[in-house]
Amino acid sequence: xxxxxxxLALAAGLTLSLPLLAESRTAYGPQLEGFSYPHPLKHYRFExxxxxLEMAFMDVEPQGKAxxxxxxxxxxxxxxxxxxxxxxxxxxxxGYRVIAPDQVGFCSSSKPEGYQFSFAQLAHNTQALLxxxxxEQVTVIGHSMGGMLATRLALNYPQRVEQLVLVNPIGLxxxxxxxxxxxxxxxxxxxxxxxxxDSIKAxxxxxxxxxxxxxxxxRWVGMLAGMYAGDxxxxxxxxxxxxxxxxxxxxxxxxFSRIRTPTLLLxxxxxxxxxxANRAPEDVAKxxxxxxxxxxxxxxxxxxxxxxxxxxxxxxxxxxxxxxxxRALLERLEAQR
Numbered sequence: 001x002x003x004x005x006x007x008l009a010l011a012a013g014l015t016l017s018l019p020l021l022a023e024s025r026t027a028y029g030p031q032l033e034g035f036s037y038p039h040p041l042k043h044y045r046f047e048x049x050x051x052x053l054e055m056a057f058m059d060v061e062p063q064g065k066a067x068x069x070x071x072x073x074x075x076x077x078x079x080x081x082x083x084x085x086x087x088x089x090x091x092x093x094x095g096y097r098v099i100a101p102d103q104v105g106f107c108s109s110s111k112p113e114g115y116q117f118s119f120a121q122l123a124h125n126t127q128a129l130l131x132x133x134x135x136e137q138v139t140v141i142g143h144s145m146g147g148m149l150a151t152r153l154a155l156n157y158p159q160r161v162e163q164l165v166l167v168n169p170i171g172l173x174x175x176x177x178x179x180x181x182x183x184x185x186x187x188x189x190x191x192x193x194x195x196x197x198d199s200i201k202a203x204x205x206x207x208x209x210x211x212x213x214x215x216x217x218x219r220w221v222g223m224l225a226g227m228y229a230g231d232x233x234x235x236x237x238x239x240x241x242x243x244x245x246x247x248x249x250x251x252x253x254x255x256f257s258r259i260r261t262p263t264l265l266l267x268x269x270x271x272x273x274x275x276x277a278n279r280a281p282e283d284v285a286k287x288x289x290x291x292x293x294x295x296x297x298x299x300x301x302x303x304x305x306x307x308x309x310x311x312x313x314x315x316x317x318x319x320x321x322x323x324x325x326x327r328a329l330l331e332r333l334e335a336q337r
Contacts, residue, residue: 025197026222030232031056032108035223038085041108044129048104049115055129056108057081057101060092067095069162070135072126074153075100076144076170077243078204079316080107083220087141087318090326099138101129103149105239107223111232112239117246119152127157136160139333143167144273144315145243151252154261163336164263165329168271168315172294174251179284180276182248188241195237197225207289208315210270217319247275256301262336263305266328267295268313268320308332 028034039058046053058081071091073084081100088098102109103122126149130138140161142150147169154161176182183191201221205213227236274289292309299307308328310317317325 025229026226027229028223028226029230030111030227030236032080032102032223032227035082035108035226037082037108038088044101044132046125046128048121048125049112051110051112051115053104053110053112053125055101055104055110055125057099057129058088059133060088060098060100062095062097063089063092064095066097069095070097070099070138072130072138072140073098073100074126074140074142074146074150075102075106076146077106077240077247078200078224079144079146079220080223082107082223083316083319084143086322087326087329090322090330094330096139099130099133099135101126105243107227111235113235115239115242117239117242119149119246119250119252120156122149123153123156126153127160130160137162139163139165141165141167141329142169143318144170145247147171148247148250148252151255151259154259154263155252155255158260161261163333164259164261165266165333166263166298167266167318168268168273168291169265169298170247170273170275171252172291172298173274173288174253175248175274175276175280175288176251178280178288180248180280180288183245183276183279185241185245188244189238192228192237192240192244193233195225195228195240197221197229200225204315207273208271209320210272210314214320220319244275253298253301256298257303259302259304261304263302264329264332264336265295265299265302265305265307266317266325266332267291267307267309268315268317269295269309269311270313271315273315306332306336 044055147166148171269292271291272289277285299305
């Protein structure tokens, strides 16, 4: 009898897991066609570098009492605007209008051929989106690569950024200066072509979540993997290779002292993300991605910075521990006003 019950329970568990597995292994179009965003997408259409492009973005009105402020959420390299799902909800309930774009080359936005990617160009595109939407000032919240972009936006367009929030940003160290060898776009492209669900999950489990895993992370892995499984795989991989080279060759750390915007650093201490560490000499790789120390150094370099550490969290504290993260975010945003 006990064996029969166990078998039934196992069968039920497998049945319940099938929809999740099916969703996580779905193939999507090159602009994430087929993936469900948490809010309707709008599109900013413009011309850049002689190409007709579009940036998809979510524009969510305040659900709570409006505070007259707008939050701009900038995704990381291995993320999309949709990954901010819970943060959008929390900020909207707190009275913010929330803008969450996908950058050109990523997710539901254009995947252009022959585009010269730079953080300055992406910042220019983003401020043009804000201008179209008649948004004068924003609280910019950048995660991972989005932290590098948020920094460039604050440096190049300081009049638009009233607060800067960096969530486990990469770029708190200069990997080239630390001794990581350069990889060409062609080399990076060949590596990107090998990307699939399992490789994305293994990377995130190792570097983002300190070896642990939760079922809810599968959706975000499937979101990325689906573009590599679809018909536009080659262009997705090429843009990803281009932006990997951008991340590696365009450090922002050397300009931290120029930031004049009140800055909040939210750092998960178990993060060990360090682009290029896999091709670095062992002694170099060992010292990279030390986020507790990197966070302290960054806070010391930025003139008006506040550091909030989450010692037991990894690269994506907003996903890993949303209640703890958002409580700290809202408290500090108000304290800096």
